[in-house]
Amino acid sequence: MTEFQAASKMRELMTEYYIEAKTTKEKPIAWVTSGAPVEFLYTMDVLPIYPENHSAMCGAAHKSLELIEAAEAVGFSPDICSYARTDFGADMTKGGPIQGLPAPDMLLCSTNICKTVIKWYEVVARNYNVPLFIVDTPFMHDGLTRDLIDYTTTQFKNLEEFLTGFTGRSFDLDRFEEVLKFSLEAANYWKKILQLGKTKPSPFNSQDTFIHLAPIVTLRGTQKCADYYKILYEEIRDLAAKKVGSIPKEKYRTLWDNLPIWFKLRRLAEFFEDKKCALVVATYTNSWGGLGDDYDPKNPYEGLAKAYLSVYINSGFEHRINYLASLIDEYSLTGFILHSDRSCKPYSIGMYRMQEEVTRLTGKPGVIIEGDMCDPRVYSDAQTETRLEAFIESMEDSE
Amino acid sequence: MFEPFYEVVFNVSKNITENKTALGRPVIGVMPAFFPMELIDAAGGYPVQLWGNNLSLGKSDAYLQAFSCSVARSVLELELIEGARMVEGYAFTSICDTLINLRELYRRLFPKPTVELSIPITRTDEARRIYLKSVIASVISGLEDITGTKVTSESLTKASSLHARTRELQRQLYYIRAEKSGLIKNYDFYVTIKAGFFLPRSVYNQMLEDLLEKLDKLPQPKGKRTKIVLSGMVFDPIEIYKIFDDLNIDIVDDDFANGWRTVSKGPLEVADIVEGVTSYVFNPAPCCCLYNPDNDRHPYLVDKAKKAGAEGVLFWYIKFCEPDAFDRPQLIQRLKDEGIPASFFDVELSMTNFDAIKTRIDAFSEMIKG
Ligand code: SF4
Ligand code: SF4
Numbered sequence: 115m116t117e118f119q120a121a122s123k124m125r126e127l128m129t130e131y132y133i134e135a136k137t138t139k140e141k142p143i144a145w146v147t148s149g150a151p152v153e154f155l156y157t158m159d160v161l162p163i164y165p166e167n168h169s170a171m172c173g174a175a176h177k178s179l180e181l182i183e184a185a186e187a188v189g190f191s192p193d194i195c196s197y198a199r200t201d202f203g204a205d206m207t208k209g210g211p212i213q214g215l216p217a218p219d220m221l222l223c224s225t226n227i228c229k230t231v232i233k234w235y236e237v238v239a240r241n242y243n244v245p246l247f248i249v250d251t252p253f254m255h256d257g258l259t260r261d262l263i264d265y266t267t268t269q270f271k272n273l274e275e276f277l278t279g280f281t282g283r284s285f286d287l288d289r290f291e292e293v294l295k296f297s298l299e300a301a302n303y304w305k306k307i308l309q310l311g312k313t314k315p316s317p318f319n320s321q322d323t324f325i326h327l328a329p330i331v332t333l334r335g336t337q338k339c340a341d342y343y344k345i346l347y348e349e350i351r352d353l354a355a356k357k358v359g360s361i362p363k364e365k366y367r368t369l370w371d372n373l374p375i376w377f378k379l380r381r382l383a384e385f386f387e388d389k390k391c392a393l394v395v396a397t398y399t400n401s402w403g404g405l406g407d408d409y410d411p412k413n414p415y416e417g418l419a420k421a422y423l424s425v426y427i428n429s430g431f432e433h434r435i436n437y438l439a440s441l442i443d444e445y446s447l448t449g450f451i452l453h454s455d456r457s458c459k460p461y462s463i464g465m466y467r468m469q470e471e472v473t474r475l476t477g478k479p480g481v482i483i484e485g486d487m488c489d490p491r492v493y494s495d496a497q498t499e500t501r502l503e504a505f506i507e508s509m510e511d512s513e
Numbered sequence: 514m515f516e517p518f519y520e521v522v523f524n525v526s527k528n529i530t531e532n533k534t535a536l537g538r539p540v541i542g543v544m545p546a547f548f549p550m551e552l553i554d555a556a557g558g559y560p561v562q563l564w565g566n567n568l569s570l571g572k573s574d575a576y577l578q579a580f581s582c583s584v585a586r587s588v589l590e591l592e593l594i595e596g597a598r599m600v601e602g603y604a605f606t607s608i609c610d611t612l613i614n615l616r617e618l619y620r621r622l623f624p625k626p627t628v629e630l631s632i633p634i635t636r637t638d639e640a641r642r643i644y645l646k647s648v649i650a651s652v653i654s655g656l657e658d659i660t661g662t663k664v665t666s667e668s669l670t671k672a673s674s675l676h677a678r679t680r681e682l683q684r685q686l687y688y689i690r691a692e693k694s695g696l697i698k699n700y701d702f703y704v705t706i707k708a709g710f711f712l713p714r715s716v717y718n719q720m721l722e723d724l725l726e727k728l729d730k731l732p733q734p735k736g737k738r739t740k741i742v743l744s745g746m747v748f749d750p751i752e753i754y755k756i757f758d759d760l761n762i763d764i765v766d767d768d769f770a771n772g773w774r775t776v777s778k779g780p781l782e783v784a785d786i787v788e789g790v791t792s793y794v795f796n797p798a799p800c801c802c803l804y805n806p807d808n809d810r811h812p813y814l815v816d817k818a819k820k821a822g823a824e825g826v827l828f829w830y831i832k833f834c835e836p837d838a839f840d841r842p843q844l845i846q847r848l849k850d851e852g853i854p855a856s857f858f859d860v861e862l863s864m865t866n867f868d869a870i871k872t873r874i875d876a877f878s879e880m881i882k883g
Contacts, residue, residue, distance in 0.1 A: 189842030193580070193833045225634070228610050232634065232804050233839035240843055248804060250635040252644070253613045255620075261647035265633065268640035431617040456580045459835070463585075463614040466576050467621050484578075 115383045116322045116360045120346040127338055128328055135163055135216050142219040142281065145238060148331050149226040149401075151249060151270065151422055153297050156335040157290040158277045162222070163215055165234075167331050169200035172210040173376030173488040174325075181209055182489055196457040196488035198234040205241070220244050220280060222273075226251040226425040228460040247276050251423045255430045258423055266419035294414055297335040298406045303343035304330050305403035310350050311394035312445050315359025316367065317350050320393035321383040322360065324374040330402045365390035366509050369441055371397045372453035372461045373487040378495075385499060389506050395445045397426050397438070427461050435468055439475045449509045450480045451502075457486050479512055481505035514727050515701040517720050521708040522751075529561055530599050532713050539601040539660050544612060545584060545747070546770045546802065547794050548604045548630050551781045552653060554672035554714065557662030561600065562710035563588045564747045564771045565831075565862045568596070576618060582833040583862040584747055585611050592623060602659040604652075605629040608802035609836050628655035632794055634804045645787050669783040675714040677780035682721040683709065684776055687766070689725070691821055693733035694740060694763045700754035702764070706772060707751065736761075739878055742818045744768035744844075745829030746801075746837050749862055753829075756871050760878055766821040768814060769829070774798040801836040810840060811847045818853050825881040827874070828857035854881050 135143065141161040146152055152162045172178045178196065181203030186192055188206065190199055200210075208214040221244060223235040232248060239246040249269050252262060274285050307326075310317055326346060333339035370393045375382065386393060408420035426434065442450060452469055454462045469480045483501055485493045521528050533540050538559040543550055545564055553560040565584035572593040573586045591597045602625050605616045616627055631648050633641045653664050662668075683706060690697050705724065709717045739762045748769045757764060767773050777798045782789035799808040818826050826848050828841055841857060848855040858873040 189845060191830075191838040191841070194835050194838050198839070229607075229613070230610060230835050230839075233801070233836055236804065237839055237843060246806075248634060248636065250633055250640075252631045252633070253607060255617065255629060255631075259647075261644055265635075265640050265644035268643060269635050269637050272635075272637040272640065431621050454578055456578070459581065460610040460614060462578060463581055463611060464576075464618045464621070466578075467618060471621070 115325075115380065116318055118318075118322070118326075118346060118349055120342065120349050121326075123342060123345060124326060124329060127333065127342055131332060132212055135161055136212070138216075143216050144220045144222050145215070145218040145235070146222045147224050147227060147231045147235075149251075149422060149425055150222045150224040151273070151418055152222075153290065153293045153335045153418065154270070154273055154277060155222065156293045157286060158281050158283060160220070160277065160281065162332070163218065164332050165201040165215065165238075166197050167328060168204065168210070168212070168215055169197040169488055170374075170376050171212075171328075172200050172204060174379055175211045176377055177210045178377065178488040179490055181207065184209070192489075194457075195228075195230050195234065196486055198230070198237075200488050201234070202237070205238075218242055218244055221246040222249070223247070224249040224251055224422060226422055226428045228427070228458070230459070245276075245280070247273060249273060249422070251425075251428060253428055253430075254423060254433075257430070257433065258420060262423055263416060263419050266423055267415045270415050270419065291411075291414065293335045294409075294418075296337050296340045298409055299340035300330055300334055300343050301403055301405035303340070303347045305406070307343065307347050307350055308395065308400060308403055310354045313354040313357075314367075314446065315357065315361070315364035316392045316394040317353035317358060317360055318394075319360045319383065319386070320370045320396040320399065321374070321379055321386075323396060323399040324376075324379065327399055327402065334402070334405075359392070361387045361390065361392050363390050364392045366448045366506060367392055367394050367446060368509075369393070369395050369397070369438065369445070369447055369450040370453065371438065371450065371465075372455045373398055373458055375453065375485045375493060376487050377490050378485075378493065381495070385502065389503075391506055391509075393451070394447070395441050397441075401426050431464055431468060435471045435475065438468065438472045442472070442476045442478055447478060448512070449478050449505060451505070452480060452482045454482050454484050455486055456484070456492050457489065477512070479505060479508040481508075514724060515704060518701075518705045518708040518724075521711055522704050525711050526596065526599070529711055532716065533559055533599055536713055540599050541656070541659065542588075542597060542600040542603045544588065544603060544605045544615070546606060546608055546800070547632075547775065548606050549781050549790055549793050551669065551672040551676045551783075552664070553604060553656060554675065555664045555668040556653065556656040557660040557668070558602075558656060559713060560604070562771070563591070564710060565749060566591055567750055567862055568594070569863050569865075576622070580833055581611055582831050584831060584834075585615050587862050589615070589618070592619075600625065602626040602628070602656075604656070607631045608800075609834075611833075626655065626659050628652045630790075632803065641791065642787055645791060649786055649790060666783065669786075673781045673783050675718070678718050679709060679714050679721070680776050680778055682718060682725060685725055686721065686728075687773065687776060689728050690763075691765050693731070694765055695734040695736070695738050695761075696728065696731055698754070699757045699762075699764050700751060703748050703751050703754055703772075706748070706776070710771075738763050739881065740765045740821065740823050741881070742766045742768065742814075742821055742823040742826045743772075743829050744814065744826060745860075746770045746831050746834055747862070748772050748829065750860065750864060750867075752867060753860070753870055753874075756867060756874050760874065762874070762878055765823055766817055768798065768817060770800055770802070774800050801840045810844060814844060815848060815851050815853065818848065819851075823853070825854040825856070825877060827877060828855070830857050830859050832859050832861050856880075
């Protein structure tokens, strides 16, 4: 994996963020999903905390299994999303790298990533007896429609009212615009960074971007976050200009679809490096880059509604298939990897068919590996690596 | 008494084909859950409910991972083995991630048209109205395209009363079961409800009326029996009821999505269809798939168990059904706090060996007998 100079800055940022979250007396805490419109919270000085990001952190630190087992011991089924199980376990045992998350004062949940989060947040709402606000962003079977935009915009107005009541303060539009500005700035730098993956050789590996995703997920809407991505962008841009590749002798260029396997990040990075295979683009990290695409300063609500609806896994298969094919083309890929994640049904169901169709469209080989982002019990090194080796051979053949 | 219902449940495809010919209407497959079938009837279609089936799975493995629920896998299997040839289109709802994506898979794999009732779960009334209005309009026009018949306010009113009548008759059956515990074998009861998934309303309503008339005259059998309540999404495989019957355990009420959660629904109000559909979907029984804090499952289930005089509640869990799985631990705890024993067992629709389930039911029954 690539160690960027900016990485120490990110660690600092994230540490500061979690320290503030754990110690703040003034700011109310909202637990939020990764696709929730946090701009409203930052405007109202409510601090957003992301259980998904925390679960990912537990997974990467090889702490998720013990937390998952704690959740299962009180009856949570091994069938449910392992982010949720990790979160429940961390909450009960105060385990994991930061001894659990600070208790929430409210919950904000958006359905643009899945409907599973509603169930997850219902459990939390009951445990803590705090209000839950849901921004319902329905699945876009047929693309973005006027009705979907109006539906979402109307809920944003209601969210604003809810937060006004919750904090006892009025909604400051100037502050909102400022937060939006930071949010867009960060998203735009993030997008520019990801686009640098088109460079041959790629200056980063998708495994790196999984790590550097943390601030855009957690701190989007703050100046610190925007500043951080500017620095990271400049560093990677210079590497790209100098043609410094993230792995020596890049031979294959692939895409990664679905969540990372957090507890195997390093092992897989080494595996791919050994095979001269660079992961240069990931649908998962791309999801946070589109925020600026629809922004219209005259109509910020509508722009946000479009952005929060237009999430990759909130879209129909035709869109997803065409999108994968376009990435294969734009990033000059030699193949694509689909992670069939046992925990994430919305990301994984239909994947077998998508693989067939994408190969038919692009002529590039694809592989599906079976895994999970946080539950190591359903993952096998041997099986996965054998499959990946065969895939790499098939890329060799199709060269 | 129950033979006509058995005949349907064990010859589903033959029955649907015959009825389709007799009616001259296109068959629309209705996926779980809560799609108002009144709309299909009003558009001149013949709705048939697909709550999964007991096929052994083979072809569907090429498209759905083993971690998808067996409801989704088995309906796909049916289509892939061409067992659903008589179905001309599908009606979906958006109750879970699996079904939402299953619809997408159907659109890639099969030429049959699909419609989806995308259910808004917002707490913002105005937003819900805006969205649902457009969803209903597109569902109706999608159905009209399949059937070639326009929905009119007369056809809606007529369909609404036909379906309301079915549920009213089914409720009477539920009441008899509760009042004369032991009179209807568990197995017979669920065969009777299940037959309704496949029959045209007019045919099924007549069968239910005949049955109710006979049951009315019969007294409650004597003897001490164990009473329980079941909760889950889908009440299949029905083989399991034979285990309850053998152990003299009476299911006196249920909280199944394809049982009481559907049967309890009042008439679909058609005068204001947006409000009508909202009320239809969210009332009166709560469901794990429909976020609705105004109608909380916790007090609801406690109350249901108490009213039924049940000695315990068993959760009938279709493997990999996340909406159901998330609710269960807290619900079981709540029931236990109220002094109501509760437990669960795992089910796959394709299963053929019920030994493990029998062991769990045995153990539960021993526990509640104390
Ligand atoms: S991993 Fe998938 S199922 Fe779990 S919260 Fe994220 S999107 Fe939802
Ligand atoms: S059983 Fe559960 S997961 Fe399966 S289709 Fe029904 S609600 Fe969805």
